[in-house]
Amino acid sequence: MATEHHLSAVPEHLSWGAFSSAFEPVLQVESGDRVVVDTVSGSPGQYPDEVADRLLPEHRELIATRLPILPGHIMTGPIAIRGARPGDVLEIRILDVALRQDWAWNMIVPLRGTLPDDFPNRRLLTIEIDRPKMVARLPWGTELPLSPFFGVLGVLPPAEWGTISSIAPGAHGGNLDIKELTPGSTLYLPVFNEGAGFMVGDGHAVQADGESCVSAAETALTGTFELHLRTDLTLTMPRAETPTHHVTIGIDPDLDDAARQGVREMIALIRDHTDVSAEDAYTLCSLAADVRISQLVNVNKGCHVMLPKAALVPGAKV
DSSP: OOOOEEEEEOOGGGSSSEOOOOOOEEEEEEETTTEEEOOOOOOTTBGGGGGGGOOOOOHHHHHHOOOOOOSSSSEEEEEEETTOTTOEEEEEEEEEEOSSEEEEEEETTOOOOEEEEEEEEOEEEEEEEETTTTTTEETTOOEEEEEEEEEEEEEEOOGGGGEEEEOOOOOTTTEETTTTTTTTOOOEOOOSSTTTEEEEEEEESOOOOTTTOOOOOOOOOOEEEEEEESSSSEEEEEEEEEESSEEEEESSSHHHHHHHHHHHHHHHHHHHSSSSOHHHHHHHHHHHHHEEEEEEESSSEEEEEEEEEGGGGGGGGO
């Protein structure tokens, strides 16, 4: 029977800022096991000083005892899946995402974001979270419904990449910032190393597509995942599915090229599931597959393409 594990966010379970194939696993599980993973979010200078005393104890301990490897996110892991080998696929079923604290932070950073030259002053903002009502209260009075998800879900990258920042997404996943990856969704990542090395972090209480000002409502989350090793699949890029949609992903420094990659991936997915021609798959994309911007602000741009599952079922209503 599958086993459930709990991985806390104590400093020895965290990687601060980087992915690397050289990282040793902090937990090893069997395919099919469930893992409850605690995370924290925010480096000094990202959250306002006024909330420093509200940091979770393990977050304070990390900051007091460790330095970031590279500028980037605080991630929990890596988690090794026994038997995973390069060329396999890791199937990550997202079962639950829960808030760990009643506040979030947001920042505007000069020379970054969608409008790098328009906002020359750094701004750090505290956002209060009402957990019973599941809303975020912005300082000017607006309330937004929460939809927590993890911005960073990844595996260890190819060895030849060396040690890389967690900021830029890639074929290993990482900082995907896809808000559809909520409970009930599944992410598929190509495996590049023995054990895969699953890492997760960058908790968001709520985020819009694009993440325009460089950050969302950043907060600490607990995720429950079921990890399955797939030796029957071959992928070179991440894919996902929600209860209602297939999702392909394009990642590139150029937004046009990211969109092209996402659409090409969707054409391939359609042809994997049906016997239609490439031309028919392309037409179906134009009629039924929405091309959405995941994020604009993290070196590599992200586009995800969403096709209703019913579009692949003859006679079904989309």
